[in-house]
Amino acid sequence: MFKDAGFEVHVACNDNDEIPGIDKNWLVPFVRSPFSKGHYKAFTVLKEIIDNENFTIIHCHTPMASLLTRFAAKNARNNGTKVIYTAHGFHFFTGAPIINWLTYYPIELYASRFADGIITINREDFVRIKKFGNQKTKYFATPGVGVDSSKFFPVSESEKATLRAKLGFAPDDFLITYAAEFIDRKNHKFLVNFVKKYGSLYPNLKFLFCGRGVLLDAIKAEVEHLNLQKQIVFLGFRNDIDAIFKMSDLGISSSKQEGLGLNLVEEQMCGLPILATVDRGHKEIVIQGENGFLYKQGDLDDLNVHLNKLYNDKALRERMGAQAIKTAANFELSNCLRETKIIYNQFLNNVL
Structure with missing residues:
Protein backbone atom coordinates (compact mmCIF):
# COMPACT_ATOMS: atom_id res chain seq x y z
CA MET A 1 0.00 0.00 0.00
CA GLY A 146 -5.79 -9.88 9.51
CA VAL A 147 -6.09 -13.45 8.21
CA ASP A 148 -6.05 -14.29 4.51
CA SER A 149 -9.19 -16.25 3.66
CA SER A 150 -7.68 -17.31 0.35
CA LYS A 151 -5.25 -19.48 2.35
CA PHE A 152 -7.41 -20.55 5.28
CA PHE A 153 -10.72 -22.19 4.34
CA PRO A 154 -12.62 -25.45 5.02
CA VAL A 155 -12.13 -28.54 2.88
CA SER A 156 -14.25 -31.58 2.08
CA GLU A 157 -14.04 -34.83 4.04
CA SER A 158 -12.18 -36.49 1.19
CA GLU A 159 -9.65 -33.64 1.03
CA LYS A 160 -9.25 -33.82 4.79
CA ALA A 161 -8.55 -37.56 4.56
CA THR A 162 -5.94 -36.96 1.85
CA LEU A 163 -4.15 -34.35 3.97
CA ARG A 164 -4.15 -36.74 6.93
CA ALA A 165 -2.80 -39.61 4.90
CA LYS A 166 0.18 -37.52 3.79
CA LEU A 167 1.23 -37.12 7.43
CA GLY A 168 0.33 -40.63 8.54
CA PHE A 169 -2.94 -39.93 10.34
CA ALA A 170 -6.07 -42.05 9.99
CA PRO A 171 -9.49 -40.76 8.87
CA ASP A 172 -10.97 -41.64 12.28
CA ASP A 173 -8.24 -39.97 14.36
CA PHE A 174 -9.61 -37.09 16.42
CA LEU A 175 -7.10 -34.31 15.82
CA ILE A 176 -6.80 -31.23 18.03
CA THR A 177 -4.19 -28.71 16.90
CA TYR A 178 -2.27 -26.26 19.06
CA ALA A 179 -0.07 -23.94 17.01
CA ALA A 180 2.06 -21.97 19.46
CA GLU A 181 5.61 -21.12 20.40
CA PHE A 182 6.98 -23.32 23.17
CA ILE A 183 7.22 -20.69 25.91
CA ASP A 184 5.77 -20.57 29.40
CA ARG A 185 2.89 -18.26 28.42
CA LYS A 186 1.53 -20.80 25.92
CA ASN A 187 1.29 -23.40 28.71
CA HIS A 188 1.74 -26.64 26.75
CA LYS A 189 2.37 -28.39 30.08
CA PHE A 190 -1.32 -27.99 30.91
CA LEU A 191 -2.34 -30.04 27.87
CA VAL A 192 0.24 -32.68 28.68
CA ASN A 193 -1.31 -32.96 32.13
CA PHE A 194 -4.74 -33.17 30.55
CA VAL A 195 -3.75 -36.15 28.41
CA LYS A 196 -2.13 -37.74 31.44
CA LYS A 197 -5.39 -37.47 33.41
CA TYR A 198 -8.08 -37.90 30.75
CA GLY A 199 -6.36 -39.34 27.68
CA SER A 200 -7.75 -42.84 28.27
CA LEU A 201 -11.28 -41.49 27.73
CA TYR A 202 -10.41 -40.55 24.16
CA PRO A 203 -8.64 -43.52 22.52
CA ASN A 204 -8.33 -41.99 19.03
CA LEU A 205 -7.50 -38.46 20.22
CA LYS A 206 -4.24 -36.83 19.14
CA PHE A 207 -2.98 -33.40 20.14
CA LEU A 208 -0.85 -31.91 17.38
CA PHE A 209 1.73 -29.47 18.73
CA CYS A 210 3.04 -27.17 15.99
CA GLY A 211 5.84 -24.72 16.68
CA ARG A 212 9.28 -24.25 18.14
CA GLY A 213 10.68 -22.48 21.19
CA VAL A 214 12.88 -22.66 24.25
CA LEU A 215 10.66 -25.17 26.08
CA LEU A 216 10.24 -27.60 23.18
CA ASP A 217 12.84 -30.11 24.38
CA ALA A 218 11.52 -30.03 27.93
CA ILE A 219 7.94 -30.67 26.82
CA LYS A 220 9.08 -33.48 24.52
CA ALA A 221 10.99 -35.08 27.38
CA GLU A 222 7.93 -34.86 29.64
CA VAL A 223 5.72 -36.49 27.01
CA GLU A 224 8.22 -39.33 26.56
CA HIS A 225 8.60 -39.75 30.32
CA LEU A 226 4.82 -40.15 30.65
CA ASN A 227 4.67 -42.40 27.56
CA LEU A 228 2.12 -40.16 25.85
CA GLN A 229 3.71 -40.12 22.38
CA LYS A 230 0.67 -41.77 20.77
CA GLN A 231 -1.63 -38.95 21.86
CA ILE A 232 0.72 -35.96 21.71
CA VAL A 233 2.47 -35.51 18.37
CA PHE A 234 5.10 -32.85 17.70
CA LEU A 235 4.93 -31.55 14.14
CA GLY A 236 7.56 -28.81 14.46
CA PHE A 237 7.48 -25.39 12.84
CA ARG A 238 5.22 -25.55 9.80
CA ASN A 239 5.17 -23.67 6.53
CA ASP A 240 1.96 -25.55 5.73
CA ILE A 241 0.03 -24.71 8.90
CA ASP A 242 -3.11 -24.14 6.83
CA ALA A 243 -3.04 -27.81 5.80
CA ILE A 244 -2.72 -28.88 9.46
CA PHE A 245 -5.75 -26.80 10.41
CA LYS A 246 -7.80 -28.08 7.47
CA MET A 247 -7.25 -31.71 8.44
CA SER A 248 -8.03 -31.16 12.15
CA ASP A 249 -11.26 -31.55 14.12
CA LEU A 250 -10.71 -28.83 16.71
CA GLY A 251 -8.43 -25.91 17.45
CA ILE A 252 -7.20 -25.30 20.98
CA SER A 253 -5.28 -22.83 23.11
CA SER A 254 -4.06 -23.28 26.67
CA SER A 255 -2.36 -19.88 26.71
CA LYS A 256 -2.21 -17.93 29.96
CA GLN A 257 -2.88 -14.69 28.10
CA GLU A 258 -3.31 -13.44 24.55
CA GLY A 259 -3.84 -10.07 22.93
CA LEU A 260 -6.09 -11.82 20.41
CA GLY A 261 -5.00 -15.28 19.28
CA LEU A 262 -4.49 -15.13 15.53
CA ASN A 263 -3.99 -18.87 15.06
CA LEU A 264 -7.45 -19.47 16.48
CA VAL A 265 -8.94 -17.17 13.84
CA GLU A 266 -7.07 -19.11 11.15
CA GLU A 267 -8.51 -22.34 12.54
CA GLN A 268 -11.98 -20.82 12.58
CA MET A 269 -11.64 -19.89 8.91
CA CYS A 270 -10.96 -23.56 8.27
CA GLY A 271 -14.26 -24.42 9.97
CA LEU A 272 -12.92 -25.61 13.33
CA PRO A 273 -14.69 -25.14 16.65
CA ILE A 274 -12.33 -23.72 19.28
CA LEU A 275 -11.45 -24.69 22.84
CA ALA A 276 -9.57 -21.90 24.60
CA THR A 277 -8.80 -20.56 28.04
CA VAL A 278 -10.86 -17.71 29.46
CA ASP A 279 -8.82 -14.68 28.41
CA ARG A 280 -9.45 -11.13 27.13
CA GLY A 281 -8.07 -12.00 23.68
CA HIS A 282 -9.89 -15.31 23.38
CA LYS A 283 -13.15 -13.60 24.34
CA GLU A 284 -12.84 -11.56 21.15
CA ILE A 285 -12.85 -14.77 19.12
CA VAL A 286 -14.77 -17.49 20.97
CA ILE A 287 -18.48 -17.03 21.65
CA GLN A 288 -19.29 -19.47 24.43
CA GLY A 289 -21.46 -22.32 23.19
CA GLU A 290 -21.73 -20.92 19.65
CA ASN A 291 -18.38 -21.38 17.90
CA GLY A 292 -16.58 -23.20 20.69
CA PHE A 293 -16.02 -23.16 24.42
CA LEU A 294 -13.93 -21.14 26.83
CA TYR A 295 -12.60 -23.15 29.76
CA LYS A 296 -11.21 -21.92 33.07
CA GLN A 297 -7.49 -21.23 33.32
CA GLY A 298 -5.67 -24.24 34.77
CA ASP A 299 -8.86 -26.32 35.13
CA LEU A 300 -8.40 -29.79 33.63
CA ASP A 301 -11.92 -30.85 34.61
CA ASP A 302 -13.54 -27.89 32.90
CA LEU A 303 -11.65 -28.58 29.69
CA ASN A 304 -12.72 -32.22 29.87
CA VAL A 305 -16.42 -31.28 30.16
CA HIS A 306 -16.28 -29.16 27.01
CA LEU A 307 -14.06 -31.52 25.02
CA ASN A 308 -16.34 -34.42 25.86
CA LYS A 309 -19.30 -32.58 24.32
CA LEU A 310 -17.47 -31.89 21.09
CA TYR A 311 -15.78 -35.28 20.88
CA ASN A 312 -19.08 -37.18 21.10
CA ASP A 313 -21.27 -34.92 18.99
CA LYS A 314 -20.30 -34.49 15.33
CA ALA A 315 -23.41 -32.43 14.61
CA LEU A 316 -22.39 -29.98 17.34
CA ARG A 317 -18.90 -29.72 15.84
CA GLU A 318 -20.34 -29.02 12.40
CA ARG A 319 -22.75 -26.41 13.75
CA MET A 320 -20.03 -24.65 15.73
CA GLY A 321 -17.63 -24.91 12.80
CA ALA A 322 -20.12 -23.12 10.54
CA GLN A 323 -20.49 -20.35 13.12
CA ALA A 324 -16.70 -20.18 13.49
CA ILE A 325 -16.38 -19.33 9.79
CA LYS A 326 -18.84 -16.46 10.23
CA THR A 327 -16.95 -15.14 13.27
CA ALA A 328 -13.60 -15.32 11.50
CA ALA A 329 -14.90 -13.19 8.63
CA ASN A 330 -14.66 -10.18 10.97
CA PHE A 331 -10.90 -10.69 11.08
CA GLU A 332 -10.36 -11.17 7.35
Whole structure:
Protein backbone atom coordinates (compact mmCIF):
# COMPACT_ATOMS: atom_id res chain seq x y z
CA MET A 1 0.00 0.00 0.00
CA PHE A 2 2.78 2.46 0.88
CA LYS A 3 4.85 1.54 -2.16
CA ASP A 4 1.85 2.07 -4.42
CA ALA A 5 1.49 5.56 -2.94
CA GLY A 6 5.13 6.38 -3.68
CA PHE A 7 6.59 5.92 -0.22
CA GLU A 8 9.99 4.43 0.59
CA VAL A 9 9.57 1.66 3.18
CA HIS A 10 12.13 0.61 5.80
CA VAL A 11 12.00 -2.09 8.48
CA ALA A 12 14.02 -2.22 11.72
CA CYS A 13 14.30 -5.56 13.52
CA ASN A 14 16.84 -7.79 15.24
CA ASP A 15 17.50 -10.13 12.33
CA ASN A 16 18.48 -9.64 8.72
CA ASP A 17 16.00 -12.01 7.10
CA GLU A 18 14.99 -10.96 3.61
CA ILE A 19 11.64 -9.18 3.75
CA PRO A 20 9.82 -8.76 0.44
CA GLY A 21 8.55 -5.37 -0.70
CA ILE A 22 10.78 -3.09 1.36
CA ASP A 23 13.62 -0.73 0.45
CA LYS A 24 15.87 -1.28 3.47
CA ASN A 25 16.09 -3.60 6.47
CA TRP A 26 17.92 -2.00 9.42
CA LEU A 27 19.50 -4.44 11.88
CA VAL A 28 18.77 -3.20 15.40
CA PRO A 29 19.72 -5.41 18.41
CA PHE A 30 16.32 -5.32 20.13
CA VAL A 31 15.89 -7.61 23.16
CA ARG A 32 12.64 -8.74 24.77
CA SER A 33 13.56 -8.74 28.45
CA PRO A 34 12.63 -5.45 30.17
CA PHE A 35 15.71 -5.72 32.39
CA SER A 36 18.42 -6.29 29.77
CA LYS A 37 21.42 -3.98 29.43
CA GLY A 38 21.12 -4.50 25.69
CA HIS A 39 18.42 -1.83 25.47
CA TYR A 40 20.99 0.96 25.58
CA LYS A 41 22.76 -0.32 22.47
CA ALA A 42 19.48 -0.86 20.64
CA PHE A 43 18.33 2.64 21.57
CA THR A 44 21.59 4.20 20.35
CA VAL A 45 21.45 2.40 17.00
CA LEU A 46 17.77 3.16 16.52
CA LYS A 47 18.01 6.84 17.45
CA GLU A 48 20.78 7.40 14.92
CA ILE A 49 18.67 5.79 12.19
CA ILE A 50 15.59 7.82 13.03
CA ASP A 51 17.47 11.12 13.34
CA ASN A 52 19.19 10.63 9.98
CA GLU A 53 16.38 9.22 7.84
CA ASN A 54 13.64 11.83 8.27
CA PHE A 55 10.75 9.33 8.26
CA THR A 56 7.23 10.53 7.58
CA ILE A 57 5.66 7.88 9.77
CA ILE A 58 6.98 5.20 12.15
CA HIS A 59 4.82 2.23 13.13
CA CYS A 60 6.22 0.12 15.97
CA HIS A 61 5.28 -3.29 17.41
CA THR A 62 6.15 -5.49 20.42
CA PRO A 63 6.48 -3.94 23.90
CA MET A 64 10.19 -3.27 24.43
CA ALA A 65 11.04 -2.41 20.82
CA SER A 66 8.08 -0.03 20.73
CA LEU A 67 9.09 1.61 23.99
CA LEU A 68 12.61 2.29 22.70
CA THR A 69 11.26 3.48 19.35
CA ARG A 70 8.91 6.00 20.92
CA PHE A 71 11.68 7.43 23.06
CA ALA A 72 14.16 7.43 20.17
CA ALA A 73 11.69 9.27 17.93
CA LYS A 74 11.13 12.18 20.34
CA ASN A 75 13.18 14.66 18.27
CA ALA A 76 11.75 13.33 15.01
CA ARG A 77 8.20 13.98 16.23
CA ASN A 78 9.15 17.57 16.94
CA ASN A 79 10.11 17.77 13.26
CA GLY A 80 6.82 16.31 12.02
CA THR A 81 7.30 12.52 12.09
CA LYS A 82 4.19 10.66 13.23
CA VAL A 83 4.57 7.63 15.52
CA ILE A 84 2.01 4.82 15.80
CA TYR A 85 2.24 1.90 18.22
CA THR A 86 0.26 -1.32 17.84
CA ALA A 87 -0.15 -3.09 21.18
CA HIS A 88 -0.62 -6.78 20.39
CA GLY A 89 -1.79 -7.35 23.96
CA PHE A 90 -0.64 -5.35 26.96
CA HIS A 91 1.14 -7.34 29.67
CA PHE A 92 -1.19 -5.76 32.22
CA PHE A 93 -4.74 -7.09 32.02
CA THR A 94 -7.52 -8.25 34.28
CA GLY A 95 -6.07 -11.16 36.26
CA ALA A 96 -2.43 -10.44 35.33
CA PRO A 97 0.30 -10.97 37.95
CA ILE A 98 0.87 -7.96 40.22
CA ILE A 99 4.45 -7.64 38.95
CA ASN A 100 3.05 -6.92 35.48
CA TRP A 101 0.93 -4.11 36.83
CA LEU A 102 3.84 -2.67 38.81
CA THR A 103 6.19 -2.66 35.81
CA TYR A 104 4.41 -2.53 32.46
CA TYR A 105 1.33 -0.50 33.43
CA PRO A 106 3.01 2.74 34.59
CA ILE A 107 5.56 2.52 31.79
CA GLU A 108 2.90 2.17 29.07
CA LEU A 109 0.83 5.00 30.52
CA TYR A 110 3.87 7.27 30.58
CA ALA A 111 5.04 6.22 27.11
CA SER A 112 1.60 6.84 25.60
CA ARG A 113 2.50 10.56 25.39
CA PHE A 114 5.30 9.69 22.96
CA ALA A 115 2.92 8.26 20.33
CA ASP A 116 0.54 10.05 18.01
CA GLY A 117 -1.66 6.97 17.78
CA ILE A 118 -2.02 3.68 19.67
CA ILE A 119 -3.77 0.69 18.11
CA THR A 120 -5.16 -2.16 20.21
CA ILE A 121 -6.52 -5.51 19.07
CA ASN A 122 -8.94 -6.31 21.89
CA ARG A 123 -11.65 -4.36 23.68
CA GLU A 124 -10.19 -4.56 27.19
CA ASP A 125 -6.87 -3.01 26.13
CA PHE A 126 -8.62 -0.31 24.11
CA VAL A 127 -10.91 0.81 26.94
CA ARG A 128 -8.11 0.89 29.51
CA ILE A 129 -5.46 2.74 27.51
CA LYS A 130 -7.97 5.25 26.12
CA LYS A 131 -9.18 6.06 29.63
CA PHE A 132 -5.85 6.23 31.42
CA GLY A 133 -3.32 6.98 28.65
CA ASN A 134 -2.25 10.39 27.40
CA GLN A 135 -5.37 12.27 26.34
CA LYS A 136 -3.65 13.98 23.40
CA THR A 137 -2.90 10.61 21.80
CA LYS A 138 -5.43 9.05 19.42
CA TYR A 139 -6.61 5.52 20.19
CA PHE A 140 -7.93 2.88 17.79
CA ALA A 141 -9.18 -0.71 17.86
CA THR A 142 -8.65 -3.02 14.89
CA PRO A 143 -9.47 -6.71 14.22
CA GLY A 144 -5.90 -7.91 14.70
CA VAL A 145 -3.47 -7.97 11.81
CA GLY A 146 -5.79 -9.88 9.51
CA VAL A 147 -6.09 -13.45 8.21
CA ASP A 148 -6.05 -14.29 4.51
CA SER A 149 -9.19 -16.25 3.66
CA SER A 150 -7.68 -17.31 0.35
CA LYS A 151 -5.25 -19.48 2.35
CA PHE A 152 -7.41 -20.55 5.28
CA PHE A 153 -10.72 -22.19 4.34
CA PRO A 154 -12.62 -25.45 5.02
CA VAL A 155 -12.13 -28.54 2.88
CA SER A 156 -14.25 -31.58 2.08
CA GLU A 157 -14.04 -34.83 4.04
CA SER A 158 -12.18 -36.49 1.19
CA GLU A 159 -9.65 -33.64 1.03
CA LYS A 160 -9.25 -33.82 4.79
CA ALA A 161 -8.55 -37.56 4.56
CA THR A 162 -5.94 -36.96 1.85
CA LEU A 163 -4.15 -34.35 3.97
CA ARG A 164 -4.15 -36.74 6.93
CA ALA A 165 -2.80 -39.61 4.90
CA LYS A 166 0.18 -37.52 3.79
CA LEU A 167 1.23 -37.12 7.43
CA GLY A 168 0.33 -40.63 8.54
CA PHE A 169 -2.94 -39.93 10.34
CA ALA A 170 -6.07 -42.05 9.99
CA PRO A 171 -9.49 -40.76 8.87
CA ASP A 172 -10.97 -41.64 12.28
CA ASP A 173 -8.24 -39.97 14.36
CA PHE A 174 -9.61 -37.09 16.42
CA LEU A 175 -7.10 -34.31 15.82
CA ILE A 176 -6.80 -31.23 18.03
CA THR A 177 -4.19 -28.71 16.90
CA TYR A 178 -2.27 -26.26 19.06
CA ALA A 179 -0.07 -23.94 17.01
CA ALA A 180 2.06 -21.97 19.46
CA GLU A 181 5.61 -21.12 20.40
CA PHE A 182 6.98 -23.32 23.17
CA ILE A 183 7.22 -20.69 25.91
CA ASP A 184 5.77 -20.57 29.40
CA ARG A 185 2.89 -18.26 28.42
CA LYS A 186 1.53 -20.80 25.92
CA ASN A 187 1.29 -23.40 28.71
CA HIS A 188 1.74 -26.64 26.75
CA LYS A 189 2.37 -28.39 30.08
CA PHE A 190 -1.32 -27.99 30.91
CA LEU A 191 -2.34 -30.04 27.87
CA VAL A 192 0.24 -32.68 28.68
CA ASN A 193 -1.31 -32.96 32.13
CA PHE A 194 -4.74 -33.17 30.55
CA VAL A 195 -3.75 -36.15 28.41
CA LYS A 196 -2.13 -37.74 31.44
CA LYS A 197 -5.39 -37.47 33.41
CA TYR A 198 -8.08 -37.90 30.75
CA GLY A 199 -6.36 -39.34 27.68
CA SER A 200 -7.75 -42.84 28.27
CA LEU A 201 -11.28 -41.49 27.73
CA TYR A 202 -10.41 -40.55 24.16
CA PRO A 203 -8.64 -43.52 22.52
CA ASN A 204 -8.33 -41.99 19.03
CA LEU A 205 -7.50 -38.46 20.22
CA LYS A 206 -4.24 -36.83 19.14
CA PHE A 207 -2.98 -33.40 20.14
CA LEU A 208 -0.85 -31.91 17.38
CA PHE A 209 1.73 -29.47 18.73
CA CYS A 210 3.04 -27.17 15.99
CA GLY A 211 5.84 -24.72 16.68
CA ARG A 212 9.28 -24.25 18.14
CA GLY A 213 10.68 -22.48 21.19
CA VAL A 214 12.88 -22.66 24.25
CA LEU A 215 10.66 -25.17 26.08
CA LEU A 216 10.24 -27.60 23.18
CA ASP A 217 12.84 -30.11 24.38
CA ALA A 218 11.52 -30.03 27.93
CA ILE A 219 7.94 -30.67 26.82
CA LYS A 220 9.08 -33.48 24.52
CA ALA A 221 10.99 -35.08 27.38
CA GLU A 222 7.93 -34.86 29.64
CA VAL A 223 5.72 -36.49 27.01
CA GLU A 224 8.22 -39.33 26.56
CA HIS A 225 8.60 -39.75 30.32
CA LEU A 226 4.82 -40.15 30.65
CA ASN A 227 4.67 -42.40 27.56
CA LEU A 228 2.12 -40.16 25.85
CA GLN A 229 3.71 -40.12 22.38
CA LYS A 230 0.67 -41.77 20.77
CA GLN A 231 -1.63 -38.95 21.86
CA ILE A 232 0.72 -35.96 21.71
CA VAL A 233 2.47 -35.51 18.37
CA PHE A 234 5.10 -32.85 17.70
CA LEU A 235 4.93 -31.55 14.14
CA GLY A 236 7.56 -28.81 14.46
CA PHE A 237 7.48 -25.39 12.84
CA ARG A 238 5.22 -25.55 9.80
CA ASN A 239 5.17 -23.67 6.53
CA ASP A 240 1.96 -25.55 5.73
CA ILE A 241 0.03 -24.71 8.90
CA ASP A 242 -3.11 -24.14 6.83
CA ALA A 243 -3.04 -27.81 5.80
CA ILE A 244 -2.72 -28.88 9.46
CA PHE A 245 -5.75 -26.80 10.41
CA LYS A 246 -7.80 -28.08 7.47
CA MET A 247 -7.25 -31.71 8.44
CA SER A 248 -8.03 -31.16 12.15
CA ASP A 249 -11.26 -31.55 14.12
CA LEU A 250 -10.71 -28.83 16.71
CA GLY A 251 -8.43 -25.91 17.45
CA ILE A 252 -7.20 -25.30 20.98
CA SER A 253 -5.28 -22.83 23.11
CA SER A 254 -4.06 -23.28 26.67
CA SER A 255 -2.36 -19.88 26.71
CA LYS A 256 -2.21 -17.93 29.96
CA GLN A 257 -2.88 -14.69 28.10
CA GLU A 258 -3.31 -13.44 24.55
CA GLY A 259 -3.84 -10.07 22.93
CA LEU A 260 -6.09 -11.82 20.41
CA GLY A 261 -5.00 -15.28 19.28
CA LEU A 262 -4.49 -15.13 15.53
CA ASN A 263 -3.99 -18.87 15.06
CA LEU A 264 -7.45 -19.47 16.48
CA VAL A 265 -8.94 -17.17 13.84
CA GLU A 266 -7.07 -19.11 11.15
CA GLU A 267 -8.51 -22.34 12.54
CA GLN A 268 -11.98 -20.82 12.58
CA MET A 269 -11.64 -19.89 8.91
CA CYS A 270 -10.96 -23.56 8.27
CA GLY A 271 -14.26 -24.42 9.97
CA LEU A 272 -12.92 -25.61 13.33
CA PRO A 273 -14.69 -25.14 16.65
CA ILE A 274 -12.33 -23.72 19.28
CA LEU A 275 -11.45 -24.69 22.84
CA ALA A 276 -9.57 -21.90 24.60
CA THR A 277 -8.80 -20.56 28.04
CA VAL A 278 -10.86 -17.71 29.46
CA ASP A 279 -8.82 -14.68 28.41
CA ARG A 280 -9.45 -11.13 27.13
CA GLY A 281 -8.07 -12.00 23.68
CA HIS A 282 -9.89 -15.31 23.38
CA LYS A 283 -13.15 -13.60 24.34
CA GLU A 284 -12.84 -11.56 21.15
CA ILE A 285 -12.85 -14.77 19.12
CA VAL A 286 -14.77 -17.49 20.97
CA ILE A 287 -18.48 -17.03 21.65
CA GLN A 288 -19.29 -19.47 24.43
CA GLY A 289 -21.46 -22.32 23.19
CA GLU A 290 -21.73 -20.92 19.65
CA ASN A 291 -18.38 -21.38 17.90
CA GLY A 292 -16.58 -23.20 20.69
CA PHE A 293 -16.02 -23.16 24.42
CA LEU A 294 -13.93 -21.14 26.83
CA TYR A 295 -12.60 -23.15 29.76
CA LYS A 296 -11.21 -21.92 33.07
CA GLN A 297 -7.49 -21.23 33.32
CA GLY A 298 -5.67 -24.24 34.77
CA ASP A 299 -8.86 -26.32 35.13
CA LEU A 300 -8.40 -29.79 33.63
CA ASP A 301 -11.92 -30.85 34.61
CA ASP A 302 -13.54 -27.89 32.90
CA LEU A 303 -11.65 -28.58 29.69
CA ASN A 304 -12.72 -32.22 29.87
CA VAL A 305 -16.42 -31.28 30.16
CA HIS A 306 -16.28 -29.16 27.01
CA LEU A 307 -14.06 -31.52 25.02
CA ASN A 308 -16.34 -34.42 25.86
CA LYS A 309 -19.30 -32.58 24.32
CA LEU A 310 -17.47 -31.89 21.09
CA TYR A 311 -15.78 -35.28 20.88
CA ASN A 312 -19.08 -37.18 21.10
CA ASP A 313 -21.27 -34.92 18.99
CA LYS A 314 -20.30 -34.49 15.33
CA ALA A 315 -23.41 -32.43 14.61
CA LEU A 316 -22.39 -29.98 17.34
CA ARG A 317 -18.90 -29.72 15.84
CA GLU A 318 -20.34 -29.02 12.40
CA ARG A 319 -22.75 -26.41 13.75
CA MET A 320 -20.03 -24.65 15.73
CA GLY A 321 -17.63 -24.91 12.80
CA ALA A 322 -20.12 -23.12 10.54
CA GLN A 323 -20.49 -20.35 13.12
CA ALA A 324 -16.70 -20.18 13.49
CA ILE A 325 -16.38 -19.33 9.79
CA LYS A 326 -18.84 -16.46 10.23
CA THR A 327 -16.95 -15.14 13.27
CA ALA A 328 -13.60 -15.32 11.50
CA ALA A 329 -14.90 -13.19 8.63
CA ASN A 330 -14.66 -10.18 10.97
CA PHE A 331 -10.90 -10.69 11.08
CA GLU A 332 -10.36 -11.17 7.35
CA LEU A 333 -7.27 -9.46 5.98
CA SER A 334 -9.18 -7.05 3.77
CA ASN A 335 -11.11 -5.75 6.80
CA CYS A 336 -7.91 -5.17 8.73
CA LEU A 337 -6.23 -3.43 5.81
CA ARG A 338 -9.21 -1.14 5.36
CA GLU A 339 -9.19 -0.15 9.05
CA THR A 340 -5.42 0.35 9.05
CA LYS A 341 -5.56 2.53 5.96
CA ILE A 342 -8.17 4.74 7.65
CA ILE A 343 -5.85 5.13 10.64
CA TYR A 344 -2.79 5.97 8.53
CA ASN A 345 -4.73 8.55 6.56
CA GLN A 346 -5.55 10.43 9.75
CA PHE A 347 -1.84 11.17 10.07
CA LEU A 348 -1.03 11.48 6.35
CA ASN A 349 -3.76 13.82 5.15
CA ASN A 350 -5.53 11.10 3.15
CA VAL A 351 -2.68 10.42 0.74
CA LEU A 352 -3.16 6.63 0.72
